[in-house]
Amino acid sequence: MSGRHDKNYMDVDSDSGGSYIADDPDFNEGGARGTKGKGKKAVRRKETFKGKSKEQPYAWEASYTRSWDTVQEDDTGSLQNSVQDLLTQGRRRRLLAPAAAIRRTIIRHLVILLDLSSSMMDRDMRPTRFDLMLEYTREFVVEWFDQNPLGQIGVVGMRGGVGERIGEMVGNPQDVLRCLESRTKLEPTGEPSLQNAIEMARASMSHLPTHSSREILIMYGSLTTVDPGNIHDTLDACVRDKIRVSVVALAAEMKICREFCDKTGGSFGVALNEGHFKDILFELVPPPAQRAAAAAGPGKGSTADLMMMGFPTRLPDSSPRTLCVCHSEMKSEGFICPRCMAKLCDIPTDCDICGLMIVSSPHLARSYHHLFPVKAYTAVMELTPEERNTRLKMCYACSSPFKELQKTTITAPGLSPLDRYRCPNCKNDYCADCDLFVHDVVHVCPGCG
Numbered sequence: 001m002s003g004r005h006d007k008n009y010m011d012v013d014s015d016s017g018g019s020y021i022a023d024d025p026d027f028n029e030g031g032a033r034g035t036k037g038k039g040k041k042a043v044r045r046k047e048t049f050k051g052k053s054k055e056q057p058y059a060w061e062a063s064y065t066r067s068w069d070t071v072q073e074d075d076t077g078s079l080q081n082s083v084q085d086l087l088t089q090g091r092r093r094r095l096l097a098p099a100a101a102i103r104r105t106i107i108r109h110l111v112i113l114l115d116l117s118s119s120m121m122d123r124d125m126r127p128t129r130f131d132l133m134l135e136y137t138r139e140f141v142v143e144w145f146d147q148n149p150l151g152q153i154g155v156v157g158m159r160g161g162v163g164e165r166i167g168e169m170v171g172n173p174q175d176v177l178r179c180l181e182s183r184t185k186l187e188p189t190g191e192p193s194l195q196n197a198i199e200m201a202r203a204s205m206s207h208l209p210t211h212s213s214r215e216i217l218i219m220y221g222s223l224t225t226v227d228p229g230n231i232h233d234t235l236d237a238c239v240r241d242k243i244r245v246s247v248v249a250l251a252a253e254m255k256i257c258r259e260f261c262d263k264t265g266g267s268f269g270v271a272l273n274e275g276h277f278k279d280i281l282f283e284l285v286p287p288p289a290q291r292a293a294a295a296a297g298p299g300k301g302s303t304a305d306l307m308m309m310g311f312p313t314r315l316p317d318s319s320p321r322t323l324c325v326c327h328s329e330m331k332s333e334g335f336i337c338p339r340c341m342a343k344l345c346d347i348p349t350d351c352d353i354c355g356l357m358i359v360s361s362p363h364l365a366r367s368y369h370h371l372f373p374v375k376a377y378t379a380v381m382e383l384t385p386e387e388r389n390t391r392l393k394m395c396y397a398c399s400s401p402f403k404e405l406q407k408t409t410i411t412a413p414g415l416s417p418l419d420r421y422r423c424p425n426c427k428n429d430y431c432a433d434c435d436l437f438v439h440d441v442v443h444v445c446p447g448c449g
């Protein structure tokens, strides 16, 4: 189906494809990244297809993929191999990640476009595309705010041929989750309209300052769109406004969706099954690299805008009840804007009175780790006699003893037979569990401080 779509449209715009990438220096990096990512993704998709075609050609032929089916026992009935494979995969992915510092946007603004058309009631993903999308979107929102505490998310639905504002742009995960809570209010109906929804999302981001990112994430289950005008005008407007559009398609690749992603520097993925849907969705959680920085040249790229932020005073719960400026409610707890002394309910937010960005220092610290990721630890293959005497016999972080070298231990590339992983900076050794914990959760090496 997607192949036929492509060919029909290809004749019309084949000469316009990629012109933005070539002309605009700002888009150079995005363009290069896009092509590389596409190649990698294509290869990976092919592999998955090959693997799938053996037992399970289509997602709807198997009711559920059980997690214990994907784990294979070895000859002796042990699961050790499978577990180690999983660990190695994670470790290898981390080693492949670019070590150089990338300039990233930490103040992000994202509008999630949910397809609420009748095609979302299809049961090719269990229980339905719609229920699965809601479930994953809720998880995505929680994870996204955890990694990007200074970000804001808005939600727009596509149904009945119009865009429908479901949630305003807010910086509080609870508010976003509340608008995704009610399944009945979001009941899918009618046809989706890409253009209407994207225009609505674009309008809600038009006032944003240049230092924040503007992103649109579309979850699309339909193969058609009902648009009032020329959607290519909308695409041009998105390119002009530097809005990055990413699409997760649940049915098949559509030419116009792919074009939106390619020209705006976003990513495009078609979900093959439930697990893959989640994978490509969660790839969008870390902040994107800033496109302008590398292309602008050494002089321009190294300068950064300074921006004003306010650190508020927190009112104790026992303080007298006063009105808040955001909801006009009588409350005792809250935060005081340091500039205009207005009382706000939640941070981070922009002050409703003076527009100052209000954050707390933990929020800043939490966003910081994306800019300076902890370097991947190297697996220690063996210790020299001298090292054997001087090195600590236990993990530097959790103090659990390391194992002695066993000849029978199965080794995979990237796995240490000694269970020692060494930080390239502070040269301390850590156990495998601490290695994972440091890189996935705390994002700070305990030895480096």
Ligand SMILES: [Zn+2]
Pocket (backbone or CB within 6 Å): 324, 325, 326, 327, 328, 329, 344, 345, 346
């Ligand atoms: Zn309030």
Ligand SMILES: [Zn+2]
Pocket (backbone or CB within 6 Å): 337, 338, 339, 340, 341, 342, 351, 352, 353, 354, 355, 356
């Ligand atoms: Zn203020």
Ligand SMILES: [Zn+2]
Pocket (backbone or CB within 6 Å): 395, 396, 397, 398, 399, 400, 430, 431, 432, 433, 434, 435
């Ligand atoms: Zn440890």
Ligand SMILES: [Zn+2]
Pocket (backbone or CB within 6 Å): 423, 424, 425, 426, 427, 428, 445, 446, 447, 448, 449
């Ligand atoms: Zn370290």
